[in-house]
Amino acid sequence: xxxxxxQPLSAFLDALASAEPTPGGxxxxxxxxxxxxxxxxxxxxxSKSRAGAETERVDLAEARAALASIRxxxxxxxxxxxxxxxxxxxxxxxxxxxxxxxxxxxxxxxQGLKAASIAPLDTLRAAGEAxxxxxxxxxxxxxxxxxxxxxxxxLLEAAAKGAAANVRINLESLLDEGFKxxxxxxxxxxxxxxxxxxxxxxxxLQGN
Amino acid sequence: xxxxxxQPLSAFLDALASAEPTPGGxxxxxxxxxxxxxxxxxxxxxSKSRAGAETERVDLAEARAALASIRxxxxxxxxxxxxxxxxxxxxxxxxxxxxxxxxxxxxxxxQGLKAASIAPLDTLRAAGEAxxxxxxxxxxxxxxxxxxxxxxxxLLEAAAKGAAANVRINLESLLDEGFKxxxxxxxxxxxxxxxxxxxxxxxxLQGN
Numbered sequence: 507x508x509x510x511x512x513q514p515l516s517a518f519l520d521a522l523a524s525a526e527p528t529p530g531g532x533x534x535x536x537x538x539x540x541x542x543x544x545x546x547x548x549x550x551x552x553s554k555s556r557a558g559a560e561t562e563r564v565d566l567a568e569a570r571a572a573l574a575s576i577r578x579x580x581x582x583x584x585x586x587x588x589x590x591x592x593x594x595x596x597x598x599x600x601x602x603x604x605x606x607x608x609x610x611x612x613x614x615x616x617q618g619l620k621a622a623s624i625a626p627l628d629t630l631r632a633a634g635e636a637x638x639x640x641x642x643x644x645x646x647x648x649x650x651x652x653x654x655x656x657x658x659x660x661l662l663e664a665a666a667k668g669a670a671a672n673v674r675i676n677l678e679s680l681l682d683e684g685f686k687x688x689x690x691x692x693x694x695x696x697x698x699x700x701x702x703x704x705x706x707x708x709x710x711l712q713g714n
Numbered sequence: 715x716x717x718x719x720x721q722p723l724s725a726f727l728d729a730l731a732s733a734e735p736t737p738g739g740x741x742x743x744x745x746x747x748x749x750x751x752x753x754x755x756x757x758x759x760x761s762k763s764r765a766g767a768e769t770e771r772v773d774l775a776e777a778r779a780a781l782a783s784i785r786x787x788x789x790x791x792x793x794x795x796x797x798x799x800x801x802x803x804x805x806x807x808x809x810x811x812x813x814x815x816x817x818x819x820x821x822x823x824x825q826g827l828k829a830a831s832i833a834p835l836d837t838l839r840a841a842g843e844a845x846x847x848x849x850x851x852x853x854x855x856x857x858x859x860x861x862x863x864x865x866x867x868x869l870l871e872a873a874a875k876g877a878a879a880n881v882r883i884n885l886e887s888l889l890d891e892g893f894k895x896x897x898x899x900x901x902x903x904x905x906x907x908x909x910x911x912x913x914x915x916x917x918x919l920q921g922n
Contacts, residue, residue, distance in 0.1 A: 515726050515745070516719040519785065522752035525759035527858075531865030534749050537723070538869055541742050544730035551733035577727065650735075653883045657739030657876035661746055664872035668865035675861045 510537065510588075511581045527595065532587035532622075535668035536629045540580040542661030543636045545654050547573045549647035562646045569642040572635075579632050580665075587625040587672075594618035619680050623689055626672035630693060633666040634700040640707035655711055663704050670697050718745065718796075719789045735803065740795035740830075743876035744837045748788040750869030751844045753862050755781045757855035770854045777850040780843075787840050788873075795833040795880075802826035827888050831897055834880035838901065841874040842908040848915035863919055871912050878905050 510518050510529060518537070521529050550570030553563050597614035601607045637659065644655050673693050677686050718726050718737060726745070729737050758778030761771050805822035809815045845867065852863050881901050885894050 511724040511727065512722055514720055515723050516789070518723050519719065519748055519752045519789065522749060523755035523782075523785070525756060530756065530859070531753055531862040534753055534862075534865050534869065538746050538749060538872070540727055541730060541746060544727045545739055545742055547731035548733060548738065551731075574731075577731070581724070581727065651738070653876075653879045654739040654742075656879050657742050657872075660872040660875050661742065661869075664746070664865075664868040667868050668861075671861045671864050 509582075510584045511540075528588040528591050529584065530588075530591065531668055532591065532626050532629070532672045533584040535626065535665045535672065536580050536583040536587055538661050538668070539629060539633045539636070539665030540577050540584070542633075542658040542665060543573050543577040543580060545658030545661070546636065546640055546643045547577065549643050549651040549655050549658070552648035552651055554646055554648055565642055566646045569639045573639055573643075576632050576636050576639075580629065583625060583629045583632065587622075587629070590618065590621035590625045594622050615679075616681060619676055620682070620685060623673050623676040623680070623685075626669040626676070627689060627692060627696075629669040630666055630673065630696050630700075633662045633669065634696045634703070637662050637666070637700045637703040637707060641703065641710050644707045644711040652711060656708070659704055659707055659711075663700075666697065666700055717789075718792045719748075736796040736799050737792065738796075738799065739876055740799065740834050740837070740880045741792045743834065743873045743880065744788050744791040744795055746869050746876070747837060747841045747844070747873030748785050748792070750841075750866045750873060751781050751785040751788060753866030753869070754844065754848055754851045755785065757851050757859040757863050757866070760856035760859055762854055762856055773850055774854045777847045781847055781851075784840050784844050784847075788837065791833055791837045791840065795830075795837070798826065798829035798833045802830050823887075824889060827884050828890070828893060831881050831884040831888070831893075834877040834884070835897060835900060837877040838874055838881065838904050838908075841870045841877065842904045842911070845870050845874070845908045845911040845915060849911065849918050852915045852919040860919060864916070867912055867915055867919075871908075874905065874908055 510533065522534055547570050550566050550573060553566055597611060597618045600611040600614055602611050640659050647655060670693050673689060677689055680686050718741065730742055755778055758774050758781060761774055805819060805826045808819040808822055810819050848867050855863060878901050881897060885897055888894050
């Protein structure tokens, strides 16, 4: 499958808009997250002042490097999400004439749904890590870029919310109760933590 | 200036992440809005059921066509926003040795700041129109795409919030009090309306 980030942005928008089920909300959430991280990276390259303490500049540079790695993960998760959903749909199209076929199809659907839950869970996790770093950027980044940081945080929150919705909807049809409970607990914990981190970053931004 | 939507998505992300001031949050908000609209367009192409009433299908098709037009505006606003901000920065670099130069520079800065306020205001307005149509999509769109609609609404809300922040910050340095008051009132009114429309669309989605 072609990587979405290699396509022209207009082609990506057209792919989202087409009636084909992929790319859909899961991919859009991952790419929106990558956009939010990019804005934080931009401000991570603009320190508050030339007179800023050396430790502040080091903190900002470290945050920027970590954000770059998170952005690459999110860009790749745009593809992973679409591939997982394609796998689910392919499983639903498997033959179901005999008992063996029915059993194999059921297993394939369950396997696909697990992959389709893991991809947005990874997006949620990446957005959470970026929002934790947003506070450093909000604190040490240049004041002229306050609205860029705010937009970056907002896009990451939207990405996280969308990813969490996608995990929850894909868990619904899963039969493996252990997997469901574990993934569901992960979503709740990451979601709670990232809301706190986003609020802290926004509060720091107001005080910058 | 090259159109951002003609670039590969990876190049757009790199441009956002670079320390260059444009593209920044205003452009990211417009493009995130275009992504949200694209998801609504996708679901606008998937009616609820084959047995759905003819009027529902017509409503959905009309919403999809209107959304396509809004998406084109948002994609273009990604460029307009960056151009306006470049105009502001160019104005700040104008010479200021003589009184005439100082006066001309001041006028150019003010003109640039107006353009840099109008672009995100247009983004906010477009996001508001899309969120109004989101309710139709939430009501008549296929239930299997519920999470796609939710992500679309979330991206449009983030785009609107980011655009509103950009209008407000660019209005701060404006001296034309009439323009400031009028633009500020527009932001408040559109923001209020779109929050109501987003809440209504989300409520409809829950009930679908």
